[in-house]
Amino acid sequence: MKKTLSLMALMLALSGCQSGGSEPVNGPQSLRGEVPVAATAPVAAVAQYPSKGTSVAVTSVGQPPVIPHSADYPINLDKNGCISCHRGGKRKMAESHFDDGKVDGKYYQCKACHVPQAENF
Ligand code: HEC
Ligand code: HEC
Numbered sequence: 669m670k671k672t673l674s675l676m677a678l679m680l681a682l683s684g685c686q687s688g689g690s691e692p693v694n695g696p697q698s699l700r701g702e703v704p705v706a707a708t709a710p711v712a713a714v715a716q717y718p719s720k721g722t723s724v725a726v727t728s729v730g731q732p733p734v735i736p737h738s739a740d741y742p743i744n745l746d747k748n749g750c751i752s753c754h755r756g757g758k759r760k761m762a763e764s765h766f767d768d769g770k771v772d773g774k775y776y777q778c779k780a781c782h783v784p785q786a787e788n789f
Contacts, residue, residue: 718736718787723784724736734782734783735785
């Protein structure tokens with residue numbers, strides 16, 4: 669008897685959910701949001717980086733400076749697109765990054781510490 673009652677209660681609860689008529693909370697959500705297919709959805713913003721020659725202020729001690737430009741350069745076994753520009757010159761990597769004049773292996777994965785910072789996100 670007790671079992672039957674709780675089963676009925678469960679069925680009532682379930683049917684209560686269904687009769688609500690609204691979309692299930694965790695149902696599929698369109699990436700277009702409420703925009704109908706016929707209309708044009710706004711284009712996702714393109715990252716805007718600080719103008720050339722700028723450094724973004726470091727805000728805590730020991731913080732790796734953020735990258736004030738796009739960071740779409742390959743970093744793999746054959747190639748590290750960051751080193752060519754940052755081996756020397758005005759924006760030379762910090763001395764800590766070098767070991768005997770060569771880039772220290774510990775610092776090879778630049779983006780493990782440095783992240784690009786766009787102005788519009
Ligand atoms: C084509 C040359 C070039 C490449 C490639 C390049 N950078 Fe830069 N980087 C610069 C210049 C120039 C600046 C100075 C800011 C500016 O003019 O955009 C800079 C600034 C920086 C800064 C800020 C330094 C500071 O003093 O605040 C960091 C960090 C940095 N880059 C990291 C990287 C990383 C990591 C990569 C690879 C994903 C990379 N860069 C690839 C030229 C380059
Ligand atoms: C383990 C974390 C780490 C990795 C990996 C790393 N950096 Fe850095 N980087 C730092 C820190 C922290 C600083 C701030 C100076 C310092 O403490 O040595 C810095 C400073 C810099 C600067 C600014 C130097 C200056 O004097 O203004 C440049 C440019 C830079 N790094 C580029 C790179 C590039 C390019 C790579 C990859 C080849 C790289 N970093 C890998 C942590 C890292």
